[in-house]
Amino acid sequence: MTNPEVAILMLSMFILLVMFGFPVAFTLLAMGIGFGYYAYYDAGSIEKFADIFDNKIFYLLNQNTYSVMENDTLVAVPLFLFMGYVVERANIVNRMFESLQLAARNLPGSLAIAALITCTVFSTASGIVGAVVTLMGLLAFPAMAKANYDRSFASGVICAGGTLGILIPPSIMLIVYAAIAELSPLRLYAAAVFPGLLLAGMYILYVLIRVLINPSIAPKPQDEITLTRGQIYFQLLVSFVPLTVLIMLVLGSILGGLATPAEAAAMGALGGLVLAMLYRALSWEKVKESVFLTAKATAMVCWIFVGSWTFASVFSYLGGHDIIEHWVLSFNLEPWQFLILAQLIIFILGWPLEWSEILIIFVPIFLPMLDNFNVNPYFFAMLVALNLQTSFLTPPMAMSAYYLKGVLLSQIELMDIFRGIMPYLAIVIFCMVLMYQFPGIALWLPDYLFGEYVK
Secondary structure, three states: OOOHHHHHHHHHHHHHHHHOOOOHHHHHHHHHHHHHHHHOOOHHHHHOOOOOOOOHHHHHHHHHHHHHHHOOHHHHHHHHHHHHHHHHHOOHHHHHHHHHHHHOOOOOOHHHHHHHHHHHHHHHHHOOHHHHHHHHHHHHHHHHHHOOOOHHHHHHHHHHHHHHHHOOOOOHHHHHHHHHHOOOHHHHHHHHHHHHHHHHHHHHHHHHHHHHHOHHHOOOOOOOOOOOHHHHHHHHHHHHHHHHHHHHHHHHHHHOOOOOHHHHHHHHHHHHHHHHHHOOOOOHHHHHHHHHHHHHHHHHHHHHHHHHHHHHHHHHHOOHHHHHHHHHHOOOOOHHHHHHHHHHHHHHHOOOOOHHHHHHHHHHHHHHHOOOOOOOHHHHHHHHHHHHHHHHOOOOOOHHHHHHHHHHHHHOOHHHHHHHHHHHHHHHHHHHHHHHHOOHHHHHHHHHHHOOOOO
């Protein structure tokens, strides 16, 4: 039955319950089943004393669960997660950070720059913001605190750098987006390369300029370096290069058309095991932990998918998508006005929600409108991907700040972390404006590799 008012009530209740701290996946399932039972309710069957479970919502839930299980695109998710967990537990990141801080020791804010580069590389291997921020909080923050870095400045570096993994390929978020929007994951990966590197480069440039203006926030480390230049290069060769090469091979095989994302993810998982073995850090206990964490994270992602698709199906059946689409189209907006409105709504939703809920529930509302405004879906995807960075950086629900606070405890106040991440939030917004002015930042590489996009 079409009942837009009930659909809006359903959406409002979901946002409210998530803000109260209810688990997202099961809140989606509960709301989808509850309102779906009402939407598909057949009074006649009840009057005939039919089974109370004789309702189409249960068939829909079953079909959505099966669809998630058989989705080939999503096979890459657990494989990429496994690669990240293996790399994390093999202490490869520790070696990388130590070698990078030695190599960058003569630059202003060398520890911050080393942390950002490490975050960039590790987050692409992991794709899990919480894991990157947590590990770098334990690894890089004490080193910066020991060097008398401003704690707010140091926390901002870690929080911002840790979010890059949902943008820079191979990104789990882009795989999810491809499954939702029915777009090519290869073109999405190609479109995300330059925006991701641009954002990481702008973070590093900001650190350099900020430290040059105010050197007191990032004093040069006083520890005497006894290693020669050749020894430092060797440290980089054995710690930074292997993981970077592995990631480039995985990404290159995808963009070059040699492997699907799932096949490349399998290669990456095997490569992570080989690296751990070469570093003599591979043990049965660490493999078991990695498998357990992979299964746990994959289950979370898949149940969010099942819940979101059930929720979205019922929301659409009740007329929720139609009423929002008609509301937006009634303004007779120009394409640039539509893009600003859509990104503003996604930005605001980033305060109470995480990227997965925004991507799976709210982005599909805008996707059918792209043709009306003649917007390239891959360009829109990159704007959304950049915007989703803000969901981790926008107080009061900046999850990266809470991840960092969770490992640092009394070493820093939450408000100090919020102050540290605000400049990076402004950089993300500036990067979105820059990409809007120069769409080739996102579209040149996919058009070059795969030909110009045709609807």
